[in-house]
Amino acid sequence: MNNNNFDSNSNNPEKLEIHECGDVVARMGDYVENELLRPERLAVEAHLNDCPGCAAFFASYKHVIDSAAELREPEQPISVEVQNRLRKALNTRLGLNLSYIA
Numbered sequence: 050m051n052n053n054n055f056d057s058n059s060n061n062p063e064k065l066e067i068h069e070c071g072d073v074v075a076r077m078g079d080y081v082e083n084e085l086l087r088p089e090r091l092a093v094e095a096h097l098n099d100c101p102g103c104a105a106f107f108a109s110y111k112h113v114i115d116s117a118a119e120l121r122e123p124e125q126p127i128s129v130e131v132q133n134r135l136r137k138a139l140n141t142r143l144g145l146n147l148s149y150i151a
């Protein structure tokens with residue numbers, strides 16, 4: 050951890066409370082979603098550059114987010130043809146008489 054970039058005695062009203070790993074982790078979600086204010090974003094990025102632990106956490110966090118986004122995308126409805134084939138297969142296999150599915 051490297052806190053040298055921050056002057057905790059400063060009276061700067063824009064002083065950011067991003068000094069520690071916990072502060073960065075707490076903002077990770079907003080950071081990934083691009084919802085941080087620019088100074089916050091820069092502070093998080095500065096910390097990630099300085100802190101291998103948070104950088105590693107960020108990498109895996111982002112990987113999870115990206116994977117979830119990929120899973121969410123293909124929301125194609127099942128085509129009628131596929132529905133019919135599935136229905137016929139179910140009827141045949143299970144001895145049912147479904148007239149529709151889904």
Ligand SMILES: [Zn+2]
Pocket residue numbers: 050069070071073096100102103104
């Ligand atoms: Zn850290």
